[in-house]
Amino acid sequence: MNHNGPFDIDSFIGKTFGKFKIVSFVKKEPYILIFQGIHEALDRPASIKLLLPPYETDGLQENFHSISALEHENLITLYNFGFEEQFKIPYVVEQWIDGDSLASMLENNRSFSLKESMTILKSIVEVIALGHENNIIHGGITPSCICIDHSGKSYLRGFGIRISHGDELDQTSCSYLAPEQYHTNILQKETDVYQIGAILFRLLYEKEYKTEHTAKTRRTYANPYSKGNKRTNSFRMAKQERKIEIPEQILNSPKKFPTSIVNFLSGMLAPEYQKRFMDASEVLKEMEQITLYASLLLCPQCGKNNIASQTFQCQKCRVENLCFEHFIPEKNCCIRCSNENSQYSDLYQPTIVDADWQRLINTLLNVAYTGRLGILEIGKKEKRLEIILSEAGVSLYSNYICTNRAEEINRIEETERAEAIFRMYLVDLLSIPICDFEFLDNRSQENIGNDFEQRAQIIKHPSVFLMNFANTLQILRIMISSGGISFQGKKEQIGLYFLKNKVLLFSINNQKQEITRLINNYKNALQLFSNISKPSYSFIQYRHWLSLPELDVQLPFEYESFLEIIFQMHDWSVWTKFLPDINSIVKIDSHTGKFLEGGNDPYKIVSFLGKQLMQSLSTPDLIQTTNWASLPCHFLIISIIREKILEIALYLQELATKNLKKWNSKNIETVLLTTHNLVPEDPQICKTVAIFYEQKQNYEVASQFYIKLGNIYQQMGQCGYTMVYFEKALELFDADLDISMQLIELYVQAQSYEKAKTLGLKFFQKILIHPKKNEQYMERICLLLLKLDRSLIECSKALVLIYEKRKDFKSAIKQCEESLKIYERMNDVQAKAEIMAHILYLDKNRTDILKQLNLLGYEKASDVINFKKRKKIFFRLLVTLILCITIFIYETSIGRLMYKYMNQTNKDNIKKIYKKMYHVAEGIHSPFLWNKVNQYFKQLKSKQIKFDQEQYELFTKIIWDAYIEEVKFLELQHNYPAAYKLSKEAKSVFQNLQYQETLTVHLQKYQQKINATEKKAKIIIQKIKQYTKLQQYEEAVDEAYKFAKNSMYKHTKGYSKLRIPLVIETKPSNETCSIGPKIIQKTPTVYYYSLQKQSLQNILQKIRIHSPEKKEFLLETIKTKNNNIWKVCIIVP
Helix, strand or coil: CCCCCCCCHHHHCCCEECCEEEEEEEEEECCEEEEEEEECCCCCEEEEEEECCCEECHHHHHHHHHHHHCCCCCECCEEEEEECCCCCCEEEEEECCCEEEHHHHHHCCCCCCHHHHHHHHHHHHHHHHHHHHCCCCCCCCCHHHEEEECCCCEEECCCCCEECCCCCCCHHHHCCCCHHHHCCCCCCHHHHHHHHHHHHHHHHHCCCCCCHHHHCCHHHCCCCCCHHHCCCHHHHHCHHHCCCCCCHHHHCCCCCCCHHHHHHHHHHCCCCHHHCCCCHHHHHHHHHHHHHHHCEEECCCCCCEEEHHHCECCCCCCCCCECHHHEECCCCEEHHHHCCCCHHHHHCCCCCCHHHHHHHHHHHHHHHHHCCCEEEEEECCCCEEEEEEECCEEEEEECCCCCCCHHHHHCCCHHHHHHHHHHHHHHHHHCCCCCCEEEEECCCHHHCCCCCEEEEEECCCHHHHHHHHHHHHHHHHHHHCCEEEEEECCCEEEEEEEECCEEEEEEEECCCCCEEEEECCHHHHHHHHHHHCCHHHCEEEEECHHHCCCCCCCEECCHHHHHHHHHHCCCHHHHHHHCCCHHHHCCECCCCCCECCCCCCHHHHHHHHHHHHHHHCCHHHHHHHHCCCHHHHHHHHHHHHHHHHHHHHHHHHHHHHHCCCCCCHHHHHHHHHHHHHHCCCCHHHHHHHHHHHHHCCCHHHHHHHHHHHHHHHHHCCCHHHHHHHHHHHHHHCCCCHHHHHHHHHHHHHCCCHHHHHHHHHHHHHHHCCCCCCCHHHHHHHHHHHHHHCCCCHHHHHHHHHHHHHHCCHHHHHHHHHHHHHHHHHHCCHHHHHHHHHHHHHHCCCCHHHHHHHHHCCCCCHHHHHHHHHHHHHHHHHHHHHHHHHHHHHHHHHHHHHHHHHCCCCCHHHHHHHHHHHHHHHHHHCCHHHHHHHHHHHHHHHCCCCCCCHHHHHHHHHHHHHHHHHHHHHHHHCCCHHHHHHHHHHHHCCCCCHHHHHHHHHHHHHHHHHHHHHHHHHHHHHHHHHHHHHCCCHHHHHHHHHHHHHCHHHCCCHHHHHCCEEEEEEEECCCCCEEECCEEECCCCEEEEECCCCCCHHHHHHHEEECCCCCCCCEEEEEECCCCCEEEEEEECC
C-alpha cells in the first residue's frame, strides 16, 4: 500500500489546522504523514500528523477530554484533533519532540541492549498504567507511537488512535496486534499488555514477533470474547495458577536472556488474554523487580554481584563488569593489567577496539548495498573527516590540514592528485583510534560546519568507494587483531601469533609439547612458511592470545608500514579478491546440516576447510598485485586465514543453533565439534557445545565442556565465570576430583566461605572412602577446611594419619595439639585423654602431656589405650555371637540340602540345589550365608565330601551361570542397586581368578550405572520442583508421572523422594475439605503425595467435605495434556 495515498505532500504546506499552521514536511511512517507546525498566536512548535487508513480515531472522538486531561512527563501532550477539510482524513496536533520514533531507529538497524530496552519501555508502561487507572486503553501501541529525544528520554503518543484489523495491513503492523484484535473492536487492558510484549520482543530479539494470527484473517478464528472464554473473577483472584508458556520463537532463538526476562516476556505474549498480566500496573511491578535483578552484574574476577553503576571496564584487556576491588581508577584498568610485567598488559593493547572496527565496516557495507546518500562523519572532534556521498561523486571535507605527505602529493600528476589526497587523509585517520563515526541519511554540503573545508573530490560512484574503503578497513583490522593460528603436522605444529603489531613464529614438538624452534630472522621465517603450504599442515586452528607462550624474541610486523603500502596503492578494490567468501569454503547442506566434503569426522572436516582456505589465497598473486616483499605477503595471508577461521566457526555455530530442531542430531554434533576444533579457546562456542550435550542428556561429555569453559575463563582471569561453569559441570557429573578441589579454592579466593565449607565437607566425605588413592587431595582439603573452621575434628584426625605415614612426627604432634584444643572447648574428657595418649605414643618425652593425663585420672598412656581396646573387644564379641546364632539357624537346612545331593551328578539337580540355596541366602540378604557356601566349596576341594574335581568345577559353573542369568534379569529391570549387591556377594564366593576379574568389571559397571541414573533422577526431581515453585502444576504432574513410569528410575533414591502435586479447590471456596485425617480449610491449595505410599485413586476416595452435616458433593478431576490428573474440584451443589 502507498503510505502517501493520493495526496500531494507539498499542497499541505501553509495549511491551517485549528490554530496551528503547517511549516514543513518532516517524514512519513507507515500510514502516517508527519509535519512540523506552529501555534500562530503562541509561536509554539507542534507536530501535526495526518492519519491514513487503516488508522481509526473513534476512541479519540469519544474520549478526547479524558485523554487530553492525562498528564505525565513521558506522555506527548495532545493539543487538538479533527478532520482535514479536503480529503476528510483525521489529523492530530501534538507536542513537538525533537527526536525520532522508535520505528525509524529500528528501520536504520539500531540495536538496543537489555538495559536500554527495559529503560525505554519502563517509561512507556508508566504512561499506559496511568491510562489504565483512568479506564483508558491505548489499543494501538507500536514502535511508531514511541518517540525518543536526543537525551534518550522516551515518550508515548496515540491514545484513542488504533489500527483496524482489515486485510490490507502489512506484516509489520500485524506483528503488534493482539490475537483478540482480529475478532472484535472491543479492547481490554490485556491488549495493551500484549503490544508492550511484542515491542520488547522486537527490541531484544531484533525481529518482529509473529504468530499464526499474523497471516490469517478474522474469519479463521472463533471469537475469544464468547461466553465460554470470558474471564471470570475467580481467575483474577487465583493469580498463582497462571501458567507460563514460553513461545517457540523465544525457545528457538540463538539469543539467550535470563529466565526472569523470558518468563516476563512470555507472560505478556500469551495468545489467550486470560493468561497475560491483567494490566500495565502489574507489568510495571514485575518490570521493577526485573530491572533490579538486571542491574546486578557478576564481577568476572571475584564472582560477586554488584550494582551496574558500580562496575567498570578495563581499557586494556576490555574485560567488563569489574567491581571496585579489581579496578584501578588511576590507571583505568584492572589489577592484572596494572602490573607492568604482565603479559596481558604487554601483549594485548589493541590500537582500536575490535567492535568499533566491525561496526564501521558493517555501516559502510550497509550504506553501499542500499545505495543511500548522505554524509559519513568519522574521527575525533579535533581530527574529523566529513565524507559527502552524492550523485555527483564523493567529496572530502576536514577540520584540519594533513601535511604528512604534502611534498609527495605535489609530485603526483594533477589527474591523480584528488585520489591521492583522499588516501592521505584516510590513512592518516587510521593511524589513530577510531572513537566516533556516524552516517547521516539525506544530508548534503549545507549541513557541514563552518570549520570544515573541502580537500578533494573524486568522480566515483559512492557505493564503489564505500565497498573499497570497507575492504581496506577489513584488511587493516585483520593486521592488528591480537591472536594466533597453529598449523598441525604429523611431527610438529607451527605457531604464528600476532600481538601488539609484532609477530611470534615458532614450532612445537607434538610428543613433548615443547618449542623446538624459535624463528628470529626472515630467512628461517620464509623456510617455515614453505612448510605450512604443504598438505600435511592442513589442520588449522584459531588460537586465542591467552594461549601465547611467554617468549621475548619477535619478528617486526609494523602496522605503520602497512599503512604506508596502502597509501601507495592506487586502487583499493584489489582487497576484495583476498577476502574469500565463506560459502565458497564451507560445503554444507543447509537443509540437513551434513558436510558435503570431509565426511562426518570433525578432524577431517577441519583439515578440509584449512586446505580450502590455503588454496583460496596465493602469495604470488598478492606479490604481483601489490609489489610487496614476500614476507609481508605471507604475514598478511596467514592473518587473513586466521580471521576467516574465526568467521567460519561463528558461521557454523549460528547455523547449528538456528537449526537445532530441523537437523539430525548427529549432524548438529558434527557441526558443533568442527566449530570447536576450529576455535578451541572460544568461550561462546565451547558453551554452545556444552549446552547441546546437556540437552542430549549426555551429562558426562557436557560436564567436560563446562570444565573446559571454566578453564578458559580462569586463563582470562575471570574467576567469577570460572566458578559458575565449574559448579555447572559438577552438578551434571560429579566425578572430577581436581575440579571440585579447584572450585573450593576459588570460593575461598572469592571470600565465599560458606560455599567453600559446604562443598569442602562433601568433598572430604567422598575422598574418605578411598583415602590411600586420594591422599594428594586429602591434605589440601583438610588444611583448607581447618582454616575455615578449626572445630572440624575429623579433618584434624585425617591430617595426623597423613603426617604419621610420612613419618613427619613433628607435624603430627602439632596437629594433635590443635585437636586437643578443640576437645577442651567441647569438654570431652575421654577424647582429650585419647589425644594425649597418642601424643605420648609419638613423643614419650612430653612430660607436660603426661601431667595433664594424670589430672584426668590416668597414670599412663596405656591405661587409655587398654580401656579403648576392652570396649572394642566387647563390641566384637557381641556382633560375633549374633552372627553365629543367625548362621546356626540356617546352617542345618543348607547343610542337609547340600549333603543330600552331593553325590549326584545330575546337572538339573545341581541347578535345583543352587536355586534353593540362593533363595535361602537371598531371604535374609546376608553375606555370611555366602561365606558358608564358600566353606562347602572348600570341603569339596579338600575331598572332605566325596566329590571329585570335575564335579566341583561343574557345580561352580552352574552357580556362575545362574548368577549371570540373575544379573541380566536385574539389568532388564534397571535394578542396578540389586545387581551391584548380588555381584559384591558373589565376589566373596567365587575364588576363580577369571570369575573375580569379571565380577570386578561388573561392580564398576553397576556403580557407574547407579551414579548416572541417580544423577539423571536428581535433575528431573529438581525440574519438577522448579515447575512446582513456578506454580506450573500441569507440567510438574506430567513430568512426575513420566519419571515414575520409567522403569529406569524405580530403584533410585529420587523415586522414594518424589512428591507429586495435586491442586485441590472447593466450589464455593469457603467450604472446608479433608483427605483422611488432614483438614484443608482454604482452597485452592496444593496437596503432595508419594506413589510409593499411596495411589492417587486412594487419595480421591478419601476426599470429603469437612462439616458436621453430611454434605453431598461432586468430584471433578482436571487432567493434563498427557491425561494425568493435576487438579480436583470439589463441587458442593
